[in-house]
Amino acid sequence: MWRYLVVYGLAVLGVLCLTPPAVSQAGAQSSDVEAFLDDAMPAASAPGLAWAIIDAGEVRSGVRGELVAGSGRRVTEDTPFPLGSISKSFTALAIMQQVEAGQVDLDRPISAYLDAFEGQPGAAITIRQLLSHTSGYSTLQGNQSHADQPGHVASLADSVRQLALTPPAGEAGVDWQYSNANYLVLGALIETVSGREFGDYVETRILDPLGMEDSFVGGSDRGIGEAVAIGHTPWFGGRRPVAASDDPMARAMAPAGGIVGSAADVTRYLAMMMNGEDDLITADHKAMMLQPASAASPFYGFGWFLDAGADTAYHTGLVPGIETVAVLSRSEQRGGVGLVNANSGMGFGVTGDILAGLSAYALGNMPATGGGHLGAQSFYLMLVGTPILFLAGIVMVWIRRAGLRAKSGPVGLFSLWFPLVSTLAMAWAFLDLMPRLFGAPLMTLSLxxxxxxxxxxxSSVIGVSFAVFRLGVAYTGRR
Structure with a gap:
């Protein structure tokens, strides 16, 4: 059961998406992908989807569904989706451009570039460690908002200044832990050494040169608009659209997950990463990005997860109501992208199976047989039933209050107080332990x-209330 909880966490969502394929094939045809989606889309109850596969320069693509469920506005080939953490690979590419310009040294400490880190706990963290998630910043630290002043919208620089005051959870260069904090710092580094705002830099130095006309950085002047896919979150067996807005925080979070793009545009980006040519950066630096960054980071390069067994690089993205994946082969000219405007439900309406299948097709393989979600489904159904059971328990306590008030002796005391201890433990597990396993505060998980x-x-509130009510009935009615 806990495996499913971690899979649906913010930082490690994408690792499941590249489940090793069961059968190899010569090359995926559009009809194969569409037949797969005929089954997968209804099971995931996703409102809309866009996909594209590039193989030796040939691009095949397709779209399905609506921008917003029930709106009648269809997803098109040019529909932009928020890419989520795929954005980290763009940030890493921008850093490599600055390395080639002589503005950044991968093994210099961040304090050499950002004054905010001078004399702070993370001063010695190197650029390489930030790129590879070995800085010591934790997943939880990366998912916590530092703009907590009412009515205050932090810029990227403001967020990083606050982050610089926060001691990393671990020692730099020792362990790998995925953290948005690393890429926020890298975004601030790009702004400092280039003298340009991060979004402007990425749009003019990466997106525009690649002809990514339907892509932009969140919070930019292009805004959200009606053409962008709207996310949908799980809602008690159904889907609920996320309110579209020009999020003023999007610009500050852009280096970690704020780039918006269409499936067709992302294939242009993948083609550049696989072409073996010197263009936005040199071929050697592209190869460096797609190799393990260090001994502490064997499965992550610079902005890309790595699957050494399958010789692939990939990244997934997760924003409220949207899940994405981009994958490429490190030895063959093939890759692909999948964009879905729905978050996975807890065992029901799982969109990860779609992304895993599209990833397999993109790499020239047949999708593996979808794994069961019984553990996650059972946990979700347990959560649905728990408040109901406790409410029923409150009723039964009142009905059987005479027997409850008659309890005495050690056994009686134990039976009276144990429910309070157990429900408090349950509340701690649900409200504190589980968010830590997800690597995000409870309020972030609610998005x-x-x-x-x-x-x-x-479950937590009603459970503890049941136990307290039970004790109150037991002791207040005694003679």
Whole structure:
């Protein structure tokens, strides 16, 4: 069961998406992908999807569904989707451009570039460690907001200044832990050494040269608009659209997950990463990005997860209501992208199976047989039933209050107080332990799994209330 909880966490969502394929094939045809989606889309209950596969320069693509469920506005070949953490590979590419310009040294400490880190706990963290998630910053630290002043919208520089004051959770260069904090710092580094705002830099130095006309950095002047896919989150067996807005925080979070792009545009980006040519950066530096960054980071390069057994590089993305994947082969000219405007439900409406299947097709393989989600489904159904059971328990306590008030002796005391201890332990597990396993505060989790968070809170509150009510009935009615 806990494996499913981690899979649906913010930082490690994508690792499941590249489940090793069961059968190899010569090359995926569009009809094969569409036949796969005929089954996968209804099972995931996703409103819309866009995909594209590039193989030896040939691009095949397709779209399905709606920008917003029930709106009648169809997803098109040019529909931009928020890419989520795929954006990290763009940030890493921008850093490599600055390395080639002589502005950045991968093994110099961040304090040599950003004054905010001078004399701070993370001063000695190197650029290489930030790129490879070996800085010591934790997943939880990366998912916590530092702009907590009411009415205050932090810029990227403001967020990083606050982050610089935060001691990393671990020692730099020792362990790997995925953290948005690393790429926020890298974004601030790009702004400092280039003298340009991060979004402007990425749009003019990466997106425009690649002809990514339907892509932009979140919070830019292009805005959200009606053409961008709207995310949908799970809602008690259904889907609920995420309110579209020009999020003022999007610009500050852009280096970690704020780039917006279409499937067709992302294939242009993948083609550049696989062409073996000197263009936006040299071929050697492209290869460096797609290799293990260090002994502490054997499965992550610079902005890319690595699967050494399959010789692939990939990254997934997760924003409220949107899940994405981009994958490429490190030895063959093939790759692909999948964009879905829905977050996975807890065992129900799982969109990860779609992304895993599209990833397999992109690499020239047949998708592996989808794994069962019984563990996650059972946990979700347990959460649904728990508040109901506790409410029923409150009723039964009142009905059987005479027997409850008659309890005495050590056994009686134990039976009276044990429910309070156990429900408090359950509340701790639901409200503190589980967010730590996800690597995100409970409020952040509610952006992606609102129904699950409501059930966790309801189970905790009603459970403890049941135990307290039971004790109150037991002791107040005694003679």
């Amino acid at each position: 992606y799994q609102p129904d699950m968070v409501i059930l966790l809170i309801a």
